[in-house]
Amino acid sequence: MAELIIKNLLVNVEEKSILKGVDLTVQSGEIHAIMGPNGTGKSTLASALMGNPKYEVTEGTVTLDGEDVLEMEVDERARAGLFLAMQYPAEVPGVTNSDFMRQAMRATSGKDVNLIDFAMSYEGAIKDLKMREDLAHRYLNEGFSGGERKRNEILQLKMLKPKFAILDEIDSGLDVDALRIVGHSVSEMIKQDQFGVILITHYQRILDYIKPTHVHIMIDGKIVLTGGQELIEKIDQSGYEWVKEELGIDFVDQEANQ
Amino acid sequence: MIQFLDNYQSWLKDHTYTVPKNTVLETPIHIKLSDNIQYDFHVESNCELTFIVEFEPLSNHQNQVALSLDIKPNSHVKYVLISEEKATKIAINQTVNVSENANVHVISGFLSQALDVDLKVNLNGQNARAMVNAIAVSNDQQQQTVDVHLTHYAPYSYGDMYNVGISNGYGRVTLNGVEKIEKGMKQANAFQTLKGIILSDYSMVDVNPILLIDEYDVKAGHGATVGKIEDQQLYYLQSRGLTKIEAEKLIIKGYIKPILDEINDQALVERLEQTIYERI
Numbered sequence: 410m411a412e413l414i415i416k417n418l419l420v421n422v423e424e425k426s427i428l429k430g431v432d433l434t435v436q437s438g439e440i441h442a443i444m445g446p447n448g449t450g451k452s453t454l455a456s457a458l459m460g461n462p463k464y465e466v467t468e469g470t471v472t473l474d475g476e477d478v479l480e481m482e483v484d485e486r487a488r489a490g491l492f493l494a495m496q497y498p499a500e501v502p503g504v505t506n507s508d509f510m511r512q513a514m515r516a517t518s519g520k521d522v523n524l525i526d527f528a529m530s531y532e533g534a535i536k537d538l539k540m541r542e543d544l545a546h547r548y549l550n551e552g553f554s555g556g557e558r559k560r561n562e563i564l565q566l567k568m569l570k571p572k573f574a575i576l577d578e579i580d581s582g583l584d585v586d587a588l589r590i591v592g593h594s595v596s597e598m599i600k601q602d603q604f605g606v607i608l609i610t611h612y613q614r615i616l617d618y619i620k621p622t623h624v625h626i627m628i629d630g631k632i633v634l635t636g637g638q639e640l641i642e643k644i645d646q647s648g649y650e651w652v653k654e655e656l657g658i659d660f661v662d663q664e665a666n667q
Numbered sequence: 668m669i670q671f672l673d674n675y676q677s678w679l680k681d682h683t684y685t686v687p688k689n690t691v692l693e694t695p696i697h698i699k700l701s702d703n704i705q706y707d708f709h710v711e712s713n714c715e716l717t718f719i720v721e722f723e724p725l726s727n728h729q730n731q732v733a734l735s736l737d738i739k740p741n742s743h744v745k746y747v748l749i750s751e752e753k754a755t756k757i758a759i760n761q762t763v764n765v766s767e768n769a770n771v772h773v774i775s776g777f778l779s780q781a782l783d784v785d786l787k788v789n790l791n792g793q794n795a796r797a798m799v800n801a802i803a804v805s806n807d808q809q810q811q812t813v814d815v816h817l818t819h820y821a822p823y824s825y826g827d828m829y830n831v832g833i834s835n836g837y838g839r840v841t842l843n844g845v846e847k848i849e850k851g852m853k854q855a856n857a858f859q860t861l862k863g864i865i866l867s868d869y870s871m872v873d874v875n876p877i878l879l880i881d882e883y884d885v886k887a888g889h890g891a892t893v894g895k896i897e898d899q900q901l902y903y904l905q906s907r908g909l910t911k912i913e914a915e916k917l918i919i920k921g922y923i924k925p926i927l928d929e930i931n932d933q934a935l936v937e938r939l940e941q942t943i944y945e946r947i
Contacts, residue, residue, distance in 0.1 A: 459906050462898060487908035499903040503921025509904070512917065516908030548921070565907065 411437045411474050411490065411572040413605060418469035420450075420457045427453045429630035430469070435573060435605040442608045442621035442641070443632070446649050450630040451609045452496060455577040458607075459493040460486055473573070488517055490572030494562035494579050500550040506561070507531060507545035510568055517569050534567045539590050555582030563591050567598055573605045580615040592618025613645045626652055633658065668725075669706065672697035685709040688739070692716040695747070695931060699723050705733040710742045712766075717745040719932055722754040722779075730754060735762040738769045740792065747930050748775040750782060752942060758783040767792025767821070774929050775813075776939050777803040778946075782811040790817070790824035790855075799828040800926040805838030805870075806946035812841040819848040819855040827858040831922050834863070834870035835947055841873040846889070853884035862922060863893035866915070866947055919947055 413435045420428035427450045435441050443451050457464040458471060460483040471478040473489050481489060501509070510531060514522045528545075535544050538560050550558050559579050566574055576595070580588055596619050599606060608619060616638075624641055626634040628649070633656055634640065643651070652658075669679065675696050678684050686696075688711035695717035700706070701724050708718070724730045738744050750757055757779050765771050769792065777784060788797045803811045817826040832840035846857040857880070863872030876891040896918050904914035923943065927936050 461902055482911070483902060483905035484908055484910050484914075487906055493906055495903070495906070499897070499899045501900050501904065501918060501921055503924055504917055509907070509917065512909060512913065513904075513907035516910075516913070569907065 411605065413478075413491075413573050414470075414472045415458070416470045418454070418457065418471065419467045420453055421465045421467055422453060422463060426467075427630055428457065431627075431630070431632055433607075433625070433632065435607060437572065437605050438599070438603040439623060440599065440606040440608060440619060440621045441623045441625060442610065442616060443625045443627055444611060444641075444644060445627035447611065449627050451611075451627055452577050453630075454627075455493055455496075455575045455607070455609055458486075458575055459483060459491060484516070487513075487571075488519075492566055492569055492571035492574045494559075494566055494574065494576045496577045496581065498550055498558050498562055500548075500553075502548050502551045504549045505546055506549055509549050510565065513565070514568060517571070531568065534564055537567070538564050538594055540564065556584065556587045559583055560587065560591060563594060567594070570602055571604060573607070575607045575609070577609045578611070579608075580610055580612055588614060589618065591615075595619050613641055616641055628652065628658060668701045669704070670699040670701075672699065683707045683709065686711060686714055686716065688712045688714065690714045690716060695719045695745075697721075697932070700732065701725050703731045706735075708734070708736045710736070710738045710744055712739040712741050714739075714742040714744070716743075717747065717931060719747040719749070719930070719935065721749045721751070721935075722757060722759075723751075724754050724757070727755045730757045731760075732757065733760040735764070736771075737764045738766060738771055740766045740768050742766075742769045744770070745772045745774070745929070745931075747932075748773065749935065749939070750775075750777050750779045750784075751939070752778055752780070754779045754782075756781040759785070761786045763788045763797070765790050765792065765795040765797055768794045770796035770798075772798045772929065773800065774926060775799075775801045776927075777801065777811055777813060778939070778942050779811070780809045782809075782813075784811075784813045785816075786814065787816045788818070788826070790819050790821055790826055792821050793823045794825075795821055796825040797827070799826075799830070800929070801828075801830040801842070802833075802923050802926055802943075803831075803840045803842065804833045804835075804943050804946050805840050806834075806836040807838060808836075809838045811839070812843075814843045815845070817844075817846045817857070817859075819846075819852045819857065821855075822852045823854045824852065825856045827856075829860045829862075829926070831862045831926070832864070832872045832874065833866065833919060833922070833943075833947060834872045835866040837867075837869045838946075839871045839873075841875075843875045843877070844889070844891075845877045845879065846887070847879040848882050848885050848887070850881040852882050855882065855885045857885065857887040859889040861889075861891040863891075864919065864922065865893065865895055916944060916947065919943075
């Protein structure tokens with residue numbers, strides 16, 4: 410049983426305050442959906458947890474089983490058991506998916522990865538996610554469509570088996586069929602490996618496949634409401650306006666504002 | 668001095684090496700050259716073969732090397748040119764002439780301390796094709812200059828180059844790529860990509876891509892970039908557990924691996940990789 414604890418997290422992006430005090434505790438096997446309108450800091454939370462250098466943590470703590478995550482380099486966080494399925498994963502020309510994956514598995518597991526075992530399980534995972542058969546030999550995300558990139562993130566999750574997975578809008582850019590494949594696949598993985606999940610989305614559809622144990626609504630850099638699946642339905646029907654009214658908070662859609 | 672690692676030395680007469688026509692070889696002709704030398708290689712028509720040419724001078728003095736390679740019609744040649752650390756100071760003058768329907772793939776790795784390379788590839792016949800790949804890697808105070816000239820003297824000729832310069836420490840690499848299409852050489856294709864990667868605050872890479880085109884009916888394109896490794900690429904690889912150094916190495920491997928993979932000598936490739944990774 411592993412535990413990720415976020416306390417009073419404040420994060421700036423280019424000197425602008427985005428997260429304004431986030432508290433969240435996630436345990437193995439739990440699925441926390443973080444929902445909210447555009448531009449309220451959901452993806453900032455994901456990037457800050459992984460340690461993206463563009464994001465500056467100004468206050469607060471994050472611990473994984475008691476270890477201070479914020480003190481760790483990005484790669485140390487990965488080896489400690491954090492995984493981020495990114496919204497915009499980078500392209501790395503000349504590096505094949507399989508070379509990269511094998512090195513990542515060696516790094517996170519600390520063990521050498523037998524080539525034949527690796528090839529078998531990688532091919533199996535590629536089939537499960539219904540990706541192109543030549544994926545292993547293609548360069549990392551180079552020339553991938555938006556949907557392929559998202560699936561490649563999930564494929565990596567499947568291979569690396571972290572303690573906690575943060576899924577940053579893995580549903581955007583996926584068509585209905587791809588969404589079902591990815592949704593099923595992630596939900597199977599969680600059943601099997603019992604890792605903890607922070608799932609960031611502003612659509613409800615992905616939650617048809619990945620059933621959250623907790624639902625949080627984030628507005629203006631803070632989690633303003635926490636509940637169960639009943640919140641999803643309410644958002645589906647009435648959007649986020651009611652949250653504002655109910656809680657008496659005033660916010661503007663940041664993206665629309667820009 | 669010239670030394671043949673396998674057979675095939677019988678084709679050498681004085682300073683001229685002639686591969687007879689219709690020669691098809693599975694294994695490369697592997698040659699080691701040392702000290703000031705001048706050789707002319709001729710490949711007669713309808714041949715298919717690979718040369719691997721390495722410089723291994725006996726002294727640290729400035730070395731002058733002049734080589735020419737003439738490829739007759741319908742022959743296909745892969746030409747691997749390597750100048751490793753052992754060749755401390757070296758100036759290489761290499762000319763390649765390609766006849767009609769012949770093609771050459773020049774792959775070169777330059778790792779010497781002080782190096783000046785002048786590589787001229789002339790496409791002299793219709794449908795002559797040349798692909799040129801050069802990698803130069805420097806560190807410490809090393810200075811390397813690589814000039815590649817690809818000239819289209821015939822219509823329907825095809826030339827492409829992809830050259831990579833990597834510099835660390837106080838190293839300095841200059842890559843000049845000049846591709847020229849002469850007047851009347853219609854339907855010629857000229858492409859070039861130059862990449863410079865700097866790994867330290869004091870290293871330098873100069874890239875100068877130049878296209879000189881004196882004909883309308885052609886296709887041509889060029890691109891050049893110089894910079895540090897992208898932060899977002901490093902972040903991505905690190906987020907999967909690779910240390911910063913492992914991530915940098917993997918990204919650089921991505922630039923040079925496609926070139927090194929073309930060299931069909933596993934031991935040589937491993938040796939080059941090792942030297943390159945030591946420098947970065």
